[in-house]
Amino acid sequence: MAERPWGFWTESKLDMLSAYLPAFTTASKKAPSTVYLDLFAGQATNVSRDIGRPIEGSLLRALQTKPPFTVVRGFELRHKRAQSLQEAFRAEFPNRDVVVHAGDVHDALQPALAALTEYRWSPTFAFIDPDGVEARWELLEALATHKARTSTKVELFLLLVSPQIVRVVNNSNNSNNSLGPDDLHHREQRVTDLFGSTEWRPILDGRQSGALDAERTRDELTNLMRWRLEKTLGYGFTHTLRLTNVYGVPLYDMIFATDHAIGDKIMRSVYQKAAERFPAMRQEARARRRDRKELESGFNPFFTHAELAQHTPLRAMSPISTFRRFRRMARPSPCRCRIPGPVSSSAARSAPIGAESDGSSPRWSWPPTPLGSSHCSG
Numbered sequence: 001m002a003e004r005p006w007g008f009w010t011e012s013k014l015d016m017l018s019a020y021l022p023a024f025t026t027a028s029k030k031a032p033s034t035v036y037l038d039l040f041a042g043q044a045t046n047v048s049r050d051i052g053r054p055i056e057g058s059l060l061r062a063l064q065t066k067p068p069f070t071v072v073r074g075f076e077l078r079h080k081r082a083q084s085l086q087e088a089f090r091a092e093f094p095n096r097d098v099v100v101h102a103g104d105v106h107d108a109l110q111p112a113l114a115a116l117t118e119y120r121w122s123p124t125f126a127f128i129d130p131d132g133v134e135a136r137w138e139l140l141e142a143l144a145t146h147k148a149r150t151s152t153k154v155e156l157f158l159l160l161v162s163p164q165i166v167r168v169v170n171n172s173n174n175s176n177n178s179l180g181p182d183d184l185h186h187r188e189q190r191v192t193d194l195f196g197s198t199e200w201r202p203i204l205d206g207r208q209s210g211a212l213d214a215e216r217t218r219d220e221l222t223n224l225m226r227w228r229l230e231k232t233l234g235y236g237f238t239h240t241l242r243l244t245n246v247y248g249v250p251l252y253d254m255i256f257a258t259d260h261a262i263g264d265k266i267m268r269s270v271y272q273k274a275a276e277r278f279p280a281m282r283q284e285a286r287a288r289r290r291d292r293k294e295l296e297s298g299f300n301p302f303f304t305h306a307e308l309a310q311h312t313p314l315r316a317m318s319p320i321s322t323f324r325r326f327r328r329m330a331r332p333s334p335c336r337c338r339i340p341g342p343v344s345s346s347a348a349r350s351a352p353i354g355a356e357s358d359g360s361s362p363r364w365s366w367p368p369t370p371l372g373s374s375h376c377s378g
């Protein structure tokens with residue numbers, strides 16, 4: 001299978017997954033079994049667009065997790081991809097209970113969950129990683145009700161393309177308002193299916209009237225998804241973290257939902273660490289991109305941008321902080337990084353725009369932390 005070229009933000013997203021999964025299976029050690037579900041499975045490996053190195057896909061990362069998951073299930077629309085995943089995993093993990101369902105996950109999830117009835121008591125984690133707006137709310141509902149007789153629901157780690165959503169339905173974004181009524185209706189239905197509700201409409205109205213800027217619109221859409229996870233599906237904790245591209249343009253938000261205080265705590269730390277690593281990853285990706293362009297244009301520099309980037313601090317330091325650094329070297333103490341914490345909440349704090357507020361929910365801390373906004377105070 002041809003590998004897909006991925007940006008460094010995808011690697012960051014998958015690194016968060018890799019960091020969380022062992023914590024999940026370790027925390028679940030007392031349970032007789034654990035389950036991992038990958039609703040948009042993709043391929044076993046892909047390749048980093050800027051760095052050129054292979055990036056292992058989510059399902060492979062789940063299978064490599066230690067302590068291991070008892071049961072691993074993947075869902076992949078494209079039959080060839082699903083088949084090649086299944087063959088690769090049978091060869092590499094012959095003794096593992098791993099099945100990749102080929103076809104639309106909206107058709108395959110319910111029967112697959114029904115076949116896992118004996119694992120209804122098992123700690124279960126689901127990764128929902130679509131390319132765009134193709135995941136429908138019914139998937140989240142099915143996952144949230146799968147373990148109906150236990151006190152905790154399936155944990156969710158969900159990619160929401162909040163920046164794309166407005167583009168999907170905002171007719172004024174299309175040249176000459178070119179979407180016909182059927183086309184527009186179809187697109188609006190996709191967004192309604194994504195949220196399982198039409199509560200996104202007041203947000204779009206706000207954007208179209210100019211009351212909301214682009215960033216606030218993205219924030220409100222992500223807020224709506226969190227609100228529904230907490231209020232409609234009953235999740236106890238949700239987190240979100242925004243990932244941006246090499247130029248800092250927002251791409252998507254990763255939303256995590258759990259009923260476990262321990263899951264909440266671990267994911268908070270995973271997000272924090274990702275936020276620390278992200279600026280360096282972006283710097284390396286930008287440098288590699290510039291090197292590639294220069295090489296293509298025939299320029300052969302003495303030092304590559306990637307080499308220079310490795311030795312360049314992410315921010316120039318003011319003389320006073322350099323002075324402080326020297327003082328600290330004389331009196332060793334760990335470098336304390338001031339990282340704005342990812343937004344996390346133990347309860348929903350903000351009713352979506354247009355919703356009746358019962359007055360009991362104060363506004364939550366918002367917007368989500370974009371990855372890369374972290375900085376080290378020296």
Ligand SMILES: C[S@@+](CC[C@H](N)C(=O)[O-])C[C@H]1O[C@@H](n2cnc3c(N)ncnc32)[C@H](O)[C@@H]1O
Pocket residue numbers: 014039040041042043044056057058059075076077078081103104105106129130131134
């Ligand atoms: C972003 S990729 C997933 C990447 C994967 N999680 C990884 O880390 O390697 C999204 C995948 O979902 C698949 N997909 C899209 N719509 C789907 C659907 N309705 N059901 C199942 N898979 C779908 C696409 O073919 C694509 O391979």
